[in-house]
Amino acid sequence: MSNPAGENVKEAAQGFQEGIYLEKKNSTIGTGSTAKTAEYRNFWVTIAITEHTAVMALLNDDFRPTPIKETFSLETLRGPQWFFVAEGQKRYDRLRPHLDRMFIQPAQAASQPQPAPKGAAAPKSSPAKKGGWWEG
Numbered sequence: 001m002s003n004p005a006g007e008n009v010k011e012a013a014q015g016f017q018e019g020i021y022l023e024k025k026n027s028t029i030g031t032g033s034t035a036k037t038a039e040y041r042n043f044w045v046t047i048a049i050t051e052h053t054a055v056m057a058l059l060n061d062d063f064r065p066t067p068i069k070e071t072f073s074l075e076t077l078r079g080p081q082w083f084f085v086a087e088g089q090k091r092y093d094r095l096r097p098h099l100d101r102m103f104i105q106p107a108q109a110a111s112q113p114q115p116a117p118k119g120a121a122a123p124k125s126s127p128a129k130k131g132g133w134w135e136g
Contacts, residue, residue: 016054017084019086021083022082023042025039042059049074052075055071056071063091064095065099067102
């Protein structure tokens with residue numbers, strides 16, 4: 001994926017690859033003698049990389065992107081609980097067009113000013129209602 005920010009992004013993101021990442025988190029469930037440690041695993045896919053951050057989407061159990069996206073610092077993603085999944089590169093290459101349709105194109109369209117429809121009248125304001133919503 002090309003990034004319009006150019007060489008500065010490449011230098012800052014050096015060593016960080018686009019693709020699928022595994023996030024592992026350990027947590028304790030229960031208390032006292034019944035407490036157990038559980039490991040949570042989440043798979044994320046990169047959407048965009050900037051100079052200091054990566055925008056990623058959470059993958060579901062079928063390795064399809066969900067609407068959930070997060071922005072992580074590259075420093076966080078270099079932490080001990082994050083792992084690049086090299087075996088997932090072919091899947092990432094297949095997902096890339098879908099990621100663009102789901103996240104990149106709608107964001108670009110939303111940032112474009114929308115012209116007002118021709119002949120559209122200004123919205124009419126409704127008179128203020130008295131009483132609460134339950135009074136109809």
